[in-house]
Amino acid sequence: MDTVPAKTIVTRTKSPGAWFGIDYNMNLYRGCCHGCIYCDSRSACYGIEDFDRVRVKQGCLEIVRDELRRKVKTGVVGTGAMSDPYNPFEREHRYTRHALELLSAFGFGAAIATKSDLITRDIDILGEIRSQMPVLCKLTVTTADDALAARVEPHAPPPSARFRAMERLSAAGLFTGVLLMPVLPYLEDSRENVLEIVRRAHGAGARFIYPAFGMTCRERQREYYYGRLDEHFPGLRDKYVRRYGARYVCTSPRARELWAAFTEACAAYGILFDMKTIIRASRQGYAERQLTLF
């Protein structure tokens, strides 16, 4: 696999703790080959050329080890924001797995966002981390329909595999849930789709679902997305252009209705959907344990 040079990898977030309790971000890979047609990370503002080609950051594990060792404060390290940490190359190369081992060794927590069931390979390490710090496993699901996913997320494992992974992670006692985002206007924003995701997430033992009923659209991301719409969903581009123009946030016209149905279903199943409540639940037990130690 090709490499790219890197100086720092584990960086403090702009608002520590605000997003799923994450204090630090960590991206070992550059680029992603899952091919999601809506991917925000291919936007021009991030400057990642040849985005679909996965490269690993040179010496990433040594850099991560040195950075963790030097941190004055431990915290939860998030991964999966700019590329999927469980891309197909990870099966052989195991950079994510080894980075998780480092998090465990240095007493950090982990919050992982992925579309791949390969995350279940690392249940053992995640269990070790969980014994000392919070672990959040976030499986992204935008549609419950494998056939539609094959067109909008062509190279990622299908949603059915993600639900099975969720089941295994939950059964292992890991705090697991769904990132229900984006929800693509006119493609995925039906009440049936949203409720089916909630139903299957519940069946898989999900503790939380965090939604965004719409998508973002920026330079380069928009051109790529519209190109794929023309290929797979002829005519849909015009609807987007008419409704959203050059807007960054493209909220589903049904967002209000979807939110009402979604929250009602989550409440009925006891699934958390509010960020503060999710963070509180993910940390349950840890503060007390530290107090006991002192």
Ligand code: SF4
């Ligand atoms: S998995 Fe995430 S980073 Fe990879 S292409 Fe899809 S949206 Fe982009």
